[in-house]
Amino acid sequence: MPDANVHAHDAHNPNLQHHFVDMPQQQEASVLGMWVFLVTEVMFFGGMFLAYILYRMWYYQGFAEASHHIDLFWGALNTVVLICSSLTMALAVRAAQLNNRRGQIVNLILTILLGAAFLGVKAIEYSAKFRDHVIPGPHFEWHGKDAVGAQLFYSLYFALTGLHALHMIVGLGLMSVILFMAWRGRFNSTYYTPVEISGLYWHFVDIVWIFLFPLLYLIGRHAPVTF
């Protein structure tokens, strides 16, 4: 029975908490718990996406105009940056699975740098919005046909990308802790749950952006917008 060996081995694992049978059970409990949290996050962003669907149907022209006004370059660059960070995150987990401390540290640092680059690009984009007076409110300026729709688009743009950026900031905090733990040599092939579930969070934030990018940056590209 290979199973018996596993139990005998795990009985001595200092990372096994007493209320779990063995290490795989402990990890599965953590992963499942993280997924339950991510489901609540899906619903959290879901409400905002519902608002997006509704207002886009009601203010179709305004949304296309406003989306057309956003600089596609920065959005596409940030999409690439986030996909790269998801790769380095996945490789950090793999390094932990392979007892590779150096690999964990290098990949976690890369993930943090890419996440910071994403936020830097976001800062450039936000400042351009202030410069162009497309911040929703009394000083909103719009020279297109549908100023009301455009303003609603920008309200949703800031709410969605702002919440997403907030998640990125939380993710950077998480990654800093994980990097510190990895540097201390806390993870190995039998225990890497914190890297794994922090990675789940990071990838989730990446997935939110995968949907935000086409819905915010790309909806007005094909239509010739008449101002």
Added chain:
Amino acid sequence: MSEHVHDSHAGHGHIAPMSMYLGVFAILMLGTAITVGIAYVDMGFVNTAVALAIAVTKATFVVLYFMHVRWASRLTWVVIAASIVWLLLLFSIGMTDYLSRDWMGVPGR
């Protein structure tokens, strides 16, 4: 295979080869390039459908491979499937309400 005892060794959990991660990365990059390129082709409302189809495909690859759900337990699959069901419920019931409000002259729109 979804029984966790089945694939548990000293180092439990599935260790995927490097080539798999790079392959998924390439697919995500390709998807991004396609979604940007196709946004300039005028297909009317189909544009949004295509963009969403590409986004769902990219998200599926991230979930299955980067998030290791392909090798996760059935219980994890159920939780994830439930999130999709609830999200669709939110969208469909929310939209039926808003889109049908002015059919019968009900105030509130």
